[in-house]
Amino acid sequence: MTSIWKWSGSLALAGGLFLAGNDPGLAQDAAAAPKGVPIDSQYVFNTLLFLIAGFLVMWMAAGFAMLEAGMVRSKNVSMQCTKNIALFAIAGIMYWALGYNVMYDGVDGGFIGSLTPKSIPEPGSDPGSYSAASDWFFQMVFCATAASIVSGTIAERIKLWPFLIFVAVLTSLIYPIQGAWKWGAGWLASGADTSWIKTFAGAEFQDFAGSTLVHSTGGWAALVGALLLGARAGKYGPNGQINPMPGSNMPLATLGTFILWLGWFGFNGGSQLAMGTLEDASAVSRIFMNTNLAAAGGVVVAIMLNQLFYGKVDLTMALNGALAGLVAITAEPLTPSPLWSLIIGGLGGAIVVFAVPLLDKLKIDDVVGAIPVHLLAGIWGTLAVPLTNDGATFTAQIVGIVSIGLFVSVASLVVWLLLKMTMGLRPSVEMETGGLDIGEIGLEAYPEFGSGSQRI
């Protein structure tokens, strides 16, 4: 008698069945409650999760494009669209040429993997429990997300090519190196009990789907860029006044937010990395539920605080509230209860309401609010992990946040500075005033709309 399947995580059960095979009576009992998904079916399920979650996260690239196109002034919309499609293309190439292996190939408790392109085995000869190419695809779209975050903050005042070169470095080295530290099983994630992080912080650093690894990373790179670039011409007046520069297309910004919300089910759900067992499928489902509750909490808290403090409900606050809730739950979307998810996301929404005006007071010009949403809510979400996850400590979380923050900021600063010194980052004042669409793209986004008089 054979037990012809390798049972998922249940060798004991398989053994039991094997023995039972000599005794039809026992076997009959066992037949009433067999468990487990056949191993090759698991492979297909896991691969399917990577592909489905991957295309949902890929779709987030469109979400960022629409959000940003809606939030910039009409004279810079074509530029913003160009940046977004180009950054997704560049991320896809660089994460194949370098990024994936830098992040995952032989990190082994250290700081960096190998500087080689990702090669893909012939179909069917993949080792492991999923297809290598599906994993690459899933990881690649995460990398692209980090790049998308940068493009929003520094919109309307950076030239195309230096931005794209920054993206190339971000997606081939900066993002993958810090990613290696945790997801590549580097020094922040060493499994050994004697590892530095466990000895010092009592646990490894925990970041389920990337509140820090993806969102804060994008946020730090954006913040450094914004500081170095300075604000858009005319944004902050000489006497401290803040000149509003309203986005040109609110339904597009809304569409972008809905796309991101949708994509986030892939972002967080796919980060379970498997759905070939009952446990994994159940976990992915719980992540969907928690992710949605956190986003909902972010919206509701943001609009309530808005109404309370300003007497109106600013749509962009509602949108960013949703996104901040999503970023906040990303560090741990599995262990919180529904109520905890609501609270974690709600506090993300609160961060946005208070941080957006604060940044303006500090004269940090963040066109789409990416710093509050991705950096600050990302830090909050990462810090919140120990509240619901016994395997996490505040010390370890802070070590992760600070080390990654420092690395990404310094590395980004170096790259931004090199670009500034060589090709320059900022277009001329005339070009900026006239709009980057005409200056750099040669194509207006809405050539027939508007009399021009309302345009800033």
Add this chain to the structure above:
Amino acid sequence: MTSIWKWSGSLALAGGLFLAGNDPGLAQDAAAAPKGVPIDSQYVFNTLLFLIAGFLVMWMAAGFAMLEAGMVRSKNVSMQCTKNIALFAIAGIMYWALGYNVMYDGVDGGFIGSLTPKSIPEPGSDPGSYSAASDWFFQMVFCATAASIVSGTIAERIKLWPFLIFVAVLTSLIYPIQGAWKWGAGWLASGADTSWIKTFAGAEFQDFAGSTLVHSTGGWAALVGALLLGARAGKYGPNGQINPMPGSNMPLATLGTFILWLGWFGFNGGSQLAMGTLEDASAVSRIFMNTNLAAAGGVVVAIMLNQLFYGKVDLTMALNGALAGLVAITAEPLTPSPLWSLIIGGLGGAIVVFAVPLLDKLKIDDVVGAIPVHLLAGIWGTLAVPLTNDGATFTAQIVGIVSIGLFVSVASLVVWLLLKMTMGLRPSVEMETGGLDIGEIGLEAYPEFGSGSQRI
């Protein structure tokens, strides 16, 4: 010899294999035609269906947002976007806090479940054949759909907060209570042969994916709201003239319709509630096909009738034709043949062409046409079920339509009236004329477009 899998719906076969185990010859024969999907694989497939269909239906929230943003005038677009993102958030919270258990927990042939939040078992300890959280997610997005329907009809003339409070009541009580009657196994769906509905009507009420439970429910709530609110300022002149108030952005309305069409594959396909067997996977596929044919029929009939009666093809009629076809097939997307699906959907399209002008004659101001599309085509689709489904009777269908219609209308009326008496529903005429975007949101949707002169 053991039969180690619990065969889907085929204990006899499993038993046969078990016996065959003692006889290799027999077993070899059996091996040629084994059937069935292992039980845990079924769990994963079913859960996957809920998650995939769920995210498609979640995406419909964006579809409604875009459809409505395109169909309102530009001065109310930010408001419409705010409402749509906020209603989806509120639905997500209320359907966790109350709605789900009101609809599904212990209804047992009655009228209402329990007034408790939905709790989720630890991953892997879900009983049943799918993950509880995936089911919650799938049901939640249905509830949100009902709320989305309301927001379109009463657009451009209702204040934000009373609308959102109505949504909170709709998604926590009104929708779940009537949902309990059928999908929660309440009095409209009692399986017992001695139940009232079977005795009186010869069959239980049939509504596969919610022509009545979701679409008409949203439609009734919208109709009552529209009647109580009255028309937009200036819509109907003193001498009976009807002033067109064209939507501000047709490609957005088109995008919204395509999103809804896409999402409907999840709406109807997911309502099979399982795809872990050959039969279920085949049924889901057939539903996809029928759903598409009904939408296509709706479009083609609508544009042909438009050309015939008006000499032009109004894009909004084509869009609403698609939606009406989709709503009509929703009550029974599985049993009709392709040809029947085409006819059921096509008649949905015809309803739109005749009902839209009729509503205007009755001075019922339905901004997006949600009453013809969701209420009337929903009734049509529900009535059409007995044409193709032997398990349905016209009497039972009418009982369901009328009882749900009455309950939702009266409940909605009470809530709308309470809101009117307390906080008021309608903004001032000045605010309505100036646009809700400036009045309530403080943010124009398109600050740079238009000279303002063409605006109504």
Add this chain to the structure above:
Amino acid sequence: MTSIWKWSGSLALAGGLFLAGNDPGLAQDAAAAPKGVPIDSQYVFNTLLFLIAGFLVMWMAAGFAMLEAGMVRSKNVSMQCTKNIALFAIAGIMYWALGYNVMYDGVDGGFIGSLTPKSIPEPGSDPGSYSAASDWFFQMVFCATAASIVSGTIAERIKLWPFLIFVAVLTSLIYPIQGAWKWGAGWLASGADTSWIKTFAGAEFQDFAGSTLVHSTGGWAALVGALLLGARAGKYGPNGQINPMPGSNMPLATLGTFILWLGWFGFNGGSQLAMGTLEDASAVSRIFMNTNLAAAGGVVVAIMLNQLFYGKVDLTMALNGALAGLVAITAEPLTPSPLWSLIIGGLGGAIVVFAVPLLDKLKIDDVVGAIPVHLLAGIWGTLAVPLTNDGATFTAQIVGIVSIGLFVSVASLVVWLLLKMTMGLRPSVEMETGGLDIGEIGLEAYPEFGSGSQRI
């Protein structure tokens, strides 16, 4: 001892297990490495692939709608939206009424299948390894894609109804007939070694997902239409000048491109036609990766060449570069290495940069660039197959390209000519100048935007 599953493509292994059943020791060894997905699970996986890939390709219809709505002038946007939703509806009906069986029913090495509607077996009684309805759905959206391609090229100057009638013929006969030649196992794909194509060309014609069958087919039909219709009024001046007619909404065009990019994972990935085995799941994944790299290559090459030759980066070139990369990899997305995919897609992007101005010099007015993207990059991709696929020959590829190109062009010409002679193709100059939205649809796309003065 029984081997109770029919192993995927591994009867030898199944036999081994069967024999091993008499020897527990051997069986135990076999248990360590059992392979294969149970046959009914394969059915569900395959069906799921068709449904998921199908809804992604269905979503491409929205992508074309947005791309085209963004690329035409605002006076023709409602018309373009109407065409796109109507063509998808008509394709869905005609491909059921005729197209599917023309393409697949009993072609048997010949030129055409049967002129009958597609009937669907009762759920669960489908023969084969997937649900018949899921296959129909998947094939239908491919057919609709071909129609979508046509609508872009000949935009802004064709009347609604002749266009829709052309779509009806294209989707019921023209597309299915040429499709039958290859995918319907017709004369271009005969498996027999003595078949004409193998004897003459050394291999059957290879077109994995339709560079030629879908994209060039749409492109040829569009080209013939464009030649017959002539250019838009005022596009080409009397002294050879080319008057730019910029698209009215660049973020919509960008959105459309992102939608298409997303949908292409379904287009190419689904064309593996199965994912119920480890090998197939792995192949689908590799196709995702290659598809993304080709699109990325198309973007990067297009923007680099743009910068080099024109000193600016035209957004529409970046968008069309992505699409050309996608079209190019479509003929063979599985066998190329990642690097080859990048190169094949990159050359697609180069084709766009050079072919768009060339068409203008030839006074072929292609509003969205569909001829470079779908026809020329489709030919390139089809020719590139032998570079990475040993089973292909250049001769066979050329035979396929030419025979399909000739058939589609001649058939399209006949239909276009018949339509021209009967109902006429082109609106009056007054209607064209005033815009088709007012002339044929009776509804402006953006009634409140613009002063009108900038409009051409």
